[in-house]
Amino acid sequence: MLKFILRRTLIMIPQLLVLSLIIFLLAKAMPGDAVTSSFMSNPNVTPEQMEKMREKLGLNDSWYVQYGHWVGNAVQGDFGQSFTHKQPVTSLLAGRVGNTLLLSTGILIVTYIIAIPLGIIAGRWTDSWADKLIVTYNYFAFATPLFVFSLLMLFLFSFILGWTPIGGSVDIRIETGSFDYIVSKVKHLILPVMSGALLATFGTIQYLRNDIIDTKLKDFVKTARAKGVPESKVYTRHILRNSLLPIAAFLGYEITGLIAGSIFLEMIFSYPGLGQLFIQSVMGRDFTVVTALVMISGTAAIVGTMLSDIILSIVDPRIRID
């Protein structure tokens, strides 16, 4: 047990190292650097001045020196300056991280609210019409790309029906902190959250359905039934207790999907969060922001996966054996 946790934690060190190296070297290889991207269009800046600027910023050092600097500063929460936004990356991210967290948490909560009951219904009444309907929906959720689905949602609810706002995170005319402000925030969240959550249900429904179908044939369930335990109690006490526990452990795996999802959702619903910032920075070659974002979300994904692995190994001892 302890050995597994230790081994699983230690593997994170090379993972983070490889991630940071990949990010750093790829960012270095990107066409143009921070100086060219910020002064290219300015005719008053001579190449000599740009060269001086590079010297001052340390862009002429060898790559491993720069890498060392970057990692050292990043650990202390300093990701340098954004060259298009003219402010420290950290404060730029801080201004947007709240929106993305709100979106992601919303998606997670709605996903579970939809997926858990549906998974239980499909598993308990296998081959009923409800099960068939849920399985069909699940196939659809799996096969539809998120950006296609959110575009259709945007088209339907914002354009044709006009129920939800077209984009943004809040109506800017409303005063910050008032009750209306919160209402407006929620209104702007509904569509992106629903688009993300309706497709994210796939894994949970699939897992829950299969697990319940497996578990309900196990001997301890038969024993419970044979003793005359009412059917509803067989499910709540014996089957669901077994099947729901791993779902909680999957939370860490969800982080990777949420990061990817937030890129599309924020782009399509022009929602000012980290995902939108990421795409804008990629397009604008603002590589301090890009590297910071990939490093932070990559670390979040790696740590999340590790936590899920460890929790799962506690919940399900069979995993530990290898």
Place this chain on the structure above:
Amino acid sequence: MVQKDERVTIPDEWFKPKEKDSDIAESVVRPSLSYWKDAWHRLRKNKLAISGLVFLIVLTLFAIFGPVFSPHSVTGTDYPNQNKAPSAEHWFGTDEAGRDVFTRTWYGARISLFVGVMAALIDFFIGIIYGGISGYKGGRTDTLMMRIIEILYGLPHLLVVILLMVVMGASLTTIIIALTITGWVGMARIVRGQVLQIKNYEFVTASKSFGAKTPRIIRKNLLPNTMGPIIVQMTLTVPSAIFAEAFLSFLGLGIQVPFASWGVMANDALPVILSGYWWRLFFPAFFISMTMFAFNVLGDGMQDALDPKLRG
């Protein structure tokens, strides 16, 4: 469920002993089925998987011949006819430059299928070599190779792919390279798991005891028996590669206008979606979803069909 009220009547002659006939006693009644024939028989019974297969065959035919037979070209602009709704002239309507959406949809199918199949094939070769060596050699080589995989597996692929695309520049080749750099890991894991399991089976030991050399064992014993899960994995790699191409193009990092891919077409439709030009989003979106769906049901069906344990 057993029907309680249904009585089964058994005729008396069923209880008589069967006459002995030495001629037919030893004959094999059913023709022997090869693994692949057997798998095909089982796949054929799965209606959903077969309809997926039929859809993909039709799509492939349209992807090859659609642009050829269409009177309009993929990139040919026709500004007076921009954003026209579907009609007899333009079956799927036109886009903002008057380009024919019907032709572009099939051209997009070409790109999508090409990217998907190429990514799956390259994954397959890298995976077989890496996973094969790791599983067959075992010991310290295996441990080292698996550690590398474990590290790579944890990285967030989407972000790495986007970074790679920014660095390498947008083109069909770079999409395939970026997808395979991150994609081979899954395949290698599956091949290794299979090889590890099969190399200890008796028929491999028997082959060794007859003096078979390593290349022969790999070629004759290991590879054919690992094919089932590998083919399933390939069927599932194709849709994820198609999806990845679509989102890269959608983000503007993939195929570039005026050339068409489903992702590009969806991206083009984004700014005008609120003007009601529904056909510009509907057709690429419909075909992306249907293709992913078809590959997934086919992959699921193949998984069941190729599993020798389910052989009845």
